[in-house]
Structures are given as structure tokens and as C-alpha cells.
Amino acid sequence: MAICRIVQTGHPVLRRRAQAVDPGWIGSEDFEVLIADMIETMREAPGVGLAAPQIGVDRQIFVVEDQISVEGADEIEHQKVPLQVFVNPQLTTIGDESDAVVFYEGCLSVSGFAAMVSRRRRVRIDALDERGREFTVEWTGWPARILQHEYEHLEGRLYVDRMDSRTFSALDELSAAFES
Numbered sequence: 001m002a003i004c005r006i007v008q009t010g011h012p013v014l015r016r017r018a019q020a021v022d023p024g025w026i027g028s029e030d031f032e033v034l035i036a037d038m039i040e041t042m043r044e045a046p047g048v049g050l051a052a053p054q055i056g057v058d059r060q061i062f063v064v065e066d067q068i069s070v071e072g073a074d075e076i077e078h079q080k081v082p083l084q085v086f087v088n089p090q091l092t093t094i095g096d097e098s099d100a101v102v103f104y105e106g107c108l109s110v111s112g113f114a115a116m117v118s119r120r121r122r123v124r125i126d127a128l129d130e131r132g133r134e135f136t137v138e139w140t141g142w143p144a145r146i147l148q149h150e151y152e153h154l155e156g157r158l159y160v161d162r163m164d165s166r167t168f169s170a171l172d173e174l175s176a177a178f179e180s
């Protein structure tokens with residue numbers, strides 16, 4: 001396993017739509033190494049999610065994990081997020097636009113900054129796991145925010161595309177933010 005360099009905004013891989021993973025590649029040694037590297041890199045950063053393009057790999061894969069409890073974060077429905085690998089994910093929003101939640105968000109590829117971003121409160125993702133098995137999650141609140149952030153990486157989008165730009169802040173000036 002290795003800790004990979006996390007590319008920063010300006011790198012073209014972050015602005016491309018990532019390519020779908022050939023299911024036949026899942027389970028190969030290269031695939032296993034990539035997944036292990038992504039998990040290790042996310043944990044070391046530390047971050048609560050990491051998409052393959054963030055380590056320069058143009059494939060539709062992201063990993064998430066958040067084992068930290070944040071006190072007083074009830075308004076964003078903070079909860080722990082289990083380690084989960086998503087391959088070729090498809091995202092569906094649940095509910096309507098009025099279910100949006102606005103909160104600070106950061107990104108390991110926009111290092112050192114955060115801004116307020118409106119996200120849908122509840123989403124569903126259908127994906128393959130690291131064994132190539134189909135699965136579905138429906139997550140609400142904080143975990144749903146992480147899913148939307150990571151999914152958009154695979155579409156070549158960053159949170160700065162949808163942030164309230166007047167809230168764009170150096171992390172040193174903030175305490176309540178996450179990076180992924």
C-alpha cells in the first residue's frame with residue numbers, strides 16, 4: 001500500500017468525467033492495490049472521502065469513511081459513516097429541492113479552504129462494491145453530503161462550482177468544516 005499524492009484544483013483529471021470501471025477488472029491485483037491506496041490516502045490526509053481522480057486515476061471509484069463524532073452538529077445530522085467502496089455509482093436524489101441543507105464543506109483537492117454548499121438532504125446510490133457486488137445505500141444528512149461531494153468528483157465537478165462564493169474561507173479561519 002502507498003499514500004498517494006492528492007492532486008490539486010487545476011489538474012485536468014479533476015475536470016474530466018471519470019471513466020466507468022470494467023467489472024472484469026474488479027478483483028485484479030491492480031484494482032486491489034488501487035482500493036487499498038485510496039483508503040490509506042484518505043485516512044492519512046485525513047479526509048472523510050476520496051475519489052480516484054483525486055490521486056490522478058481516471059476511473060469511477062470513490063471511498064468514504066468517517067469515524068469521528070462531532071458534538072453539537074445535530075443540525076447537519078452528523079453521524080459516523082462506515083468504510084465503503086463505491087464503483088460505477090449512480091446517484092439519485094430523494095425528496096424535493098426544499099430538502100436542501102447548507103453547511104461548510106472542504107476538499108482535499110482545494111487544500112486549505114472551505115465554503116458553504118447547499119446539498120440535498122437525502123440521496124440514494126446504486127453501485128458495485130470492491131467485490132463487484134451490486135448494492136444500494138440511502139443516506140441522510142452528513143453521509144448524504146459526503147456522497148454528493150464524492151459523486152461530483154466523478155463528473156469532473158468540485159464544490160467550488162456550487163458554493164456560496166461569499167463564504168469561501170481559509171480553513172485557518174474556520175473550525176467547522178470537513179475535507180474529502
Ligand code: ZN
Pocket residue numbers: 106107108109149153179180
Ligand atoms: Zn473533494
